[in-house]
Amino acid sequence: MTSILLPLQFQELSGLEERQISFIEQSVTVALQKNAKLIIAVECQEIKSNSKCIDAIWERVQAFLGTIYVIQLNKSYQAEKPLFDCNVVFQDICAYPVHLESYITTVCLPEQDSDRVGQWNTIRTDSPLACHVLTDNHDTRHGKLIENTGPIEPLVFDRVAVGGTFDQLHAGHKILLTMTAILANESMVVGVTDDCMLLKKKHRDLIEPTAKRVELVKSYLNLVKRSITYEVVPITDPFGPTVTDPTIDALVVSKETLKGGDLVNSERDMRGYPPLELRIIDVISSENSSVQGKDMDVLKISSSWIREYIAKKRDL
Incomplete structure (x- = not known):
């Protein structure tokens, strides 16, 4: 499936302006009309400045990502398309120019920035990009994201390391x-819960096979960051590589899985291994109902x- 690209530029991780929202x-609407995926490529000076130590801006990045x-x-829900596929990529971290990817066919930009497409097409001579001009009639007022309360x-x-079932890869998984x-400087380990541990799940027949879930995670991570190595492996117990690999430094969890x-x-x-530093994803927890006034319950899909x-669609 082809993809629509929306480039967004920011100086810092402040609240989104009305025009950016x-x-x-608008880009979601365009992608839905074209039956395409949407890639939102974010350039941000604050992220670029902290790219070697995202831990310094941990809460601000996840709040920003969650808000997008x-x-x-x-917007997808309003269009009755809850399974619409959108991916947010940080251009300052992913280690490749998103606009040169072959699956990108159209770029959404306001008129004053539309000349960027012509510049990119001087490189993409075999598959030139189309430009969809966005309406820009909003002011530049914005809200405020949560303050950084991360490690001193x-x-x-x-x-x-991180772990999960990663079935039907959705926004919570993507965050x-x-x-x-983006926290890892060299490598990342992902434990994907094996089929044998999911036998009691509701609609078990609709759970994607382990091998497919592993491949989908790999494919998604290839969008996110290409400068590190990934190990995506099935796990048949709650721990996986986290208790057998002494080289792992940190484990990312949600508030719900903090006890794990x-x-x-x-x-x-x-086993005589040093403890892992735990980093918590807060924006997809039950205790965080909103960020920048936006209802976060939708992220708990x-x-x-x-x-x-x-299943309901299938049975109609």
């Missing part, structure tokens, strides 16, 4: 995987909800 909403996904999801002494992590990838992180460290201690939705 409108650009996201909420805007996209709300930000740390640099070479190898970071979890993105934040883990503590159990990992208890198991590592029994779950794999089970998606399977229920697919």
Whole structure:
């Protein structure tokens, strides 16, 4: 499937302007009309300045990322397309020029920036980009994101781990995987829950096979960051590589799975391994209802909800 590209530029991780929110909403509409995916490529000076230690701006990045996904999801829901595929990529971290990817066919830009497409097409001679001009009639007022309350002494992590089922890859998964990838300087380990551990799940027949979920995670991470190596492996217990690999520095968890992180460290201690630093994804937790006034409940769309939705559609 082809993709529509929306480039967005920011100096810092402040709240989104009304015009930027409108650009996201318009681009979702364009992608839906063209039956395409949407890639939102974010350039941000604050992220670029902290790219070697994202830990220093951990909360601000995840709040910013969550806000973009909420805007996209709300628009998708209004169009009765809850499974619409959108990916947010940080251009200052992903290590490749998104606009040169072959699957990008159209770029959404306001008229004053549309000449960028012509410049890019001087390079993309075999597959020139089309330009969709966005309406730009909003002011530049914006809200404020949450303040950074992260570690007093930000740390640099070479190898970071995360785990999950990753069935029906959705916005919550994407935030979890993105934040883990940008935290890691050299490598990332992803544990994907094996089929044998999911036998009691509702609509078990609609759960994607382990091999497919592994490949989808790999494909998504290839969008997010290409400068590090990935190990995406099936796991048949709650721990996976986190208790057998002494080279892992940190583990990314949600607030709901924080106790699991503590159990990992208890198991590592029994094996003589140093504890992992735990980093929490807060924007997809039940305790965080909004960011920048945007309802975050929409981000808690779950794999089970998606399977229920697919089952109902199938039975119509």
